[in-house]
Amino acid sequence: MGSKRIEFLRGTLDMLILTTLSQDELHGYAIADRIKLISKEVLEIDEGSLYPALQRMLARGWIKARWGTSENNRRARYYKLTPKGRRQLADEVSAFERLAGAIFRVVKTRQEESQ
Numbered sequence: 001m002g003s004k005r006i007e008f009l010r011g012t013l014d015m016l017i018l019t020t021l022s023q024d025e026l027h028g029y030a031i032a033d034r035i036k037l038i039s040k041e042v043l044e045i046d047e048g049s050l051y052p053a054l055q056r057m058l059a060r061g062w063i064k065a066r067w068g069t070s071e072n073n074r075r076a077r078y079y080k081l082t083p084k085g086r087r088q089l090a091d092e093v094s095a096f097e098r099l100a101g102a103i104f105r106v107v108k109t110r111q112e113e114s115q
Contacts, residue, residue: 011092015089015092017071018063020034022081032044058079
């Protein structure tokens, strides 16, 4: 995408992190790396956004953490989704799907009008 940066909608970052953790227990860098990989490098999460989001989710009980050793033999904090986090993820995905559908309908209407 070059130097163009895509801004996240409010709440989207939490949804992406929760989705990523629904598949595996991961440390912070691995979460950001997985999102970047799956999005084909369109979505990049910087540490200044990632770690505050993880702390917020820990405080809300959506994830839990443990200390471990990363694949490059460094001490890392690993995060895992909790049952409360799974329910939150389901709620956020549902809300996002409604929002995305509404946006698509508006854009589609504009395209139909220009034909």
